[in-house]
Amino acid sequence: MTKPDLRSALAQGRLVGDGAMGTYLYQMGFPVGISYEELNLLQPDVIRGVHRRYVEAGARLIETNTFSANREKLSKYGLEGEVEAINRAGVKLAREAAGDEAYVVGAIGSIRAGKRKNVRTSRVVEALQEQIAVLLESGVDGVLLETFYDLEELMLALKLVRRAGGLPVICQFATDGTGATQDGVPLHEAFARLQEAGADVVGFNCRSGPNGILRAMEKLAVPDGLFTSVFPNAGMPDYVDGKYSFTAGPDYFGASARRFADLGVRLIGGCCGTTPEHIAAVAAALRGYEPGGAGQQLAPQPAEAAAVTVRPLAAAPAAGTARPQEPSLLDLVKQRHTVIVELDPPRDLSIDKFMAGAAALKEAKADALTLADNSMAVTRMSNLALGYLVREQVGLRPLIHIACRDRNLIGTQSHMMGLHALGIDHVLAVTGDPAKFGDLPGSSSVYDLTSFEIIRMIKQLNDGIAFSGKPLKQRAQFVVGAAFNPNVKHLDKAIQRLERKIEAGADYIMTQPVYDPALIERIAESTSHLDVPVFIGIMPLASGRNAEYLHNEVPGIQLSDEVRARMAGLEGTEGRRVGVDIAKELLDTAMRHFRGIYLITPFLAYEMSVELALYVREKASRDFHLSPLAK
The missing domain is CATH 3.20.20.330 (Homocysteine-binding-like domain)
Structure with missing residues (x-):
């Protein structure tokens, strides 16, 4: 026929x-x-x-x-x-x-x-x-x-x-x-x-x-x-x-x-x-499909940020004036549980909600605010500019991601020199998601450097040597982190890759979000021989749909079957409440094994991260003040 x-x-x-x-x-x-x-x-x-x-x-x-x-x-x-x-x-x-x-x-x-x-x-x-x-x-x-x-x-x-x-x-x-x-x-x-x-x-x-x-x-x-x-x-x-x-x-x-x-x-x-x-x-x-309705409704958007007072911009120090030194994250994590919170720079020109979130996290006693570098290859405001404003107006340490994707060797060294001049010395070296899958797919992915090489080159600046090999008049003082994805089939191979990053000069590790207490324990065991601190990634889920998206579409994130079942069908306020509850349960396990905690904020919903940061502080003071801590 x-x-x-x-x-x-x-x-x-x-x-x-x-x-x-x-x-x-x-x-x-x-x-x-x-x-x-x-x-x-x-x-x-x-x-x-x-x-x-x-x-x-x-x-x-x-x-x-x-x-x-x-x-x-x-x-x-x-x-x-x-x-x-x-x-x-x-x-x-x-x-x-x-x-x-x-x-x-x-x-x-x-x-x-x-x-x-x-x-x-x-x-x-x-x-x-x-x-x-x-x-x-x-x-x-x-x-x-x-x-x-x-x-x-x-x-x-x-x-x-x-x-x-x-x-x-x-x-x-x-x-x-x-x-x-x-x-x-x-x-x-x-x-x-x-x-x-x-x-x-x-x-x-x-x-x-x-x-x-x-x-x-x-x-x-x-x-x-x-x-x-x-x-x-x-x-x-x-x-x-x-x-x-x-x-x-x-x-x-x-x-x-x-x-x-x-x-x-x-x-x-x-x-x-x-x-x-x-x-x-x-x-x-x-096959045999019959219409099931008009589709699910979108989860409600986060409430508008409440007004938060931030400090006026401080004057830059005079030339030649040394900035007061504060303990690095490496020093803090040796002494107590230390909390890094990620807040994505805005895709818009308005920074009001972002700065409100930074101020709220400062109030919750976060130790650093980490800012991604155009994550998922989506164009966002410069994390260098926002990091400077966060430090000067809010008084919170910025930790800046540096992606290999967007800058060639010249641009990367120039960027690092600018960070040095601003006194921003904590960075995370990442590969960066390919540009062709972002919001400007006609742009090019540079990738002059691998994540291993960018770590090595940044540490070279600490020795007073430019990327070209020429001597510099000053030495930088960058504390360089490396990213680690433990959500893989063969954890031992991922650990070997991580060891190579540490050999290249990584001073600390930040993991992708983990949603399984048993995996947190395996990570602790598998990284126990490393002599650098590990900040374990915890990201609260916002809804059942958010859970499925992360599990199925975002590289480096994998949810346990139990977590997906608990989040299934939940949206709005109920979804966020259960998402925070799950994150607290994961923190209970993580804090027994790691002093470093890395909270990742979904959808700029900083209220969720504020609640979790306060939970870490309260739990640390209650349960760990007399207890020996893991690394």
């Missing part, structure tokens, strides 16, 4: 899309830095095989391997003359793999990729027209315009497809859940304008895992009569020892598919990091 056309299939029910091509080829051993689209010509059996695995997993819509097969993108590899051959081969291979079981859509990606002025509009038009013509002539069932950041470019591409023919068109934005396109158009308005211009389906792919895209869908008023689609990533990518990996497993992906279906989404597939196993889970979850 002949299957209906793609529009009719979407009108009749839900379709399962395929998963990633590029990251799947990467997992198969094909390196970064080549044209995966050229493999249509060089390795046709491989590409056909990937398509076929997705069909066998249950995908009923297959994308051609042509995402970057336009003249502009292919010119990077000297392949601008192969546009027609690569696109024709892409359609042929997908069609051979799909047979009569699945629809084939011609995949076309953004040329500007979020860099709005990097390619003239005339060149964008020429490149898109050329690719669109070849795909339509090659016999696709529809066109998929995916991973667009700006409405302007997506509208341009849609109009070019519409001029060339009447096939169904799927338009997909890359979103981080903020409610607007990168050129500032509210998503509901962008969807409406695309529908008016002839889009059959509008949705999201890439950039976010299921949780981020779900947030965007829940906030969105979809125009009547418009079908929607979602192709999330498999969570946030992790970048360790030069290799990328993704965290969200097939079971979580399948459960997320049902939640998307509850919101009325018609086409559900996967993007970066997904595999045939993820798509098989989506297909199984949607």
